[in-house]
Amino acid sequence: MTEPTLSEAEYDAITDAAAHWCMRLHASDCTDAERRAFKQWHDADPLHAFEYEAMLEIWATADHLPRVEPPATLASPAPRPRSRWSRLAVAAAVLAVGLPLAAFTGWHLGWVANSYEHFEAGANVRHITLSDGSQVELNLGSELVFANYKHERRVTLEKGEAFFDVSHDKQHPFVVRAGQGQVRVTGTRFNVWMYQDQVRVTLVEGSVWVTSNQALASTGSQLTPGMQASYKAGDYQPQVRDIGADDSSLAWRNGKLVLDNLALSEALPLINRYLARPVMLADNSTGSLRIGGIYSLNEVQNLVPSLPKVLPVYLTQNKDGNPVLNAIGQRPAPH
Structure with missing residues (x-):
């Protein structure tokens, strides 16, 4: 064979x-x-x-x-x-x-970096300056690695979320690897959010090239300001959409998590990013319930116990100790 x-x-x-x-x-x-x-x-x-x-x-x-x-x-x-x-x-x-x-x-030969930096943010947003002069804001519980190679500047977002204000260098591209894809720029301002295998890139200024597969860097999408690209493991191409002026993707920079009438299935990845134990959904019916509100990042952990007060749901626990949301009127799914 x-x-x-x-x-x-x-x-x-x-x-x-x-x-x-x-x-x-x-x-x-x-x-x-x-x-x-x-x-x-x-x-x-x-x-x-x-x-x-x-x-x-x-x-x-x-x-x-x-x-x-x-x-x-x-x-x-x-x-x-x-x-x-x-x-x-x-x-x-x-x-x-x-x-x-x-x-x-x-x-x-481009194999060895001449600069290598590792950064983490704990319970507070962290502002850092990379060795190339680029500015980065790291959201709570986020981690990244920066390596400077001859032909490119490379960031690996290990977990969490970061806002980049990249120092312009046309001959030395800036690449952010997140999940199975990457973002390639020369100088611009953009946000990268990651949870498990899901990644979302929001462009504020300049332009970026987003691909959902690092091995297929030539296949991807060009973003201009006001656009957002999303992808997950296995996607051949990122999904691209325009966002409005009221988009809340960057609210974390002001210490807030904004849920704008989202289905629980969409809201939970945003919530779980801040939790030690992610919340699970009992079924698709529960996931279709919608939630809204503005929450302090430092108090997101208090949001889960309060959900039965604002939504027709109740909490159970699965065998792994994760909280599970169940819609009222639905039988709890076996865990």
Whole structure:
């Protein structure tokens, strides 16, 4: 049986992921959750293991760091010719000239970042300045990583929400990866919201290119101010719509969560983003009930117990301990 042939973009996406994990596993603030996520990625495909091993060779030699071995050893697939040749070239340069050239070569090949930053926001909105001068507002409970490569500036939104005011640099694009897609710009102002595999991009100024699949960066949608793109895992193209002047997507910057007569099925992802235990719906009938109101971000956790006071619902709990909303008149679904 013939193995599927990956496109160059798909290979590049795997190499980028290997570089990201190499940096994260060597970072002092690498969490247990990240290590578990790495193991899942590493074990998902032999090519992942191969690219990570190749990246370790460059990383460990360039910065003289101890090797961080993967949790399990997998058989390496046959390498792609260009990738293997490039890595051998780097190895030869290291042997011939030494460690400084390895880092220099890795930077010029676009494999190694010369700047790497990790930011988190806890119970308050956090304002940060990236090393390229771009300004970012991080919403509560949000986390991102910034890496500066030769050919692009790259942000990975690990969770939550962020508003970006990007420093203009036409020759050095700014890419935000969120979920399975990404946003590409040179200088603009926009918001990225993410919950589980759902992502929503809202453009305030300039223009951005949004794709729902990082491996298919050429397929996507161009946004202009006043437009919003949404996607989730598996979407071939993002869904794009115009938003009005009264859109509440950026209300979080003023410490508010605005629910504008939304169905519970639409409102819960916005609410759950702030909760330790997400609220579940008993059935589609419950999800069709509508809710509105303006809530303080620091008090969203108090919203769930109050829902039976404003909606015809009652609360139960599933076997995992999550609260479940049930419409009155509906039998609780088995959990």
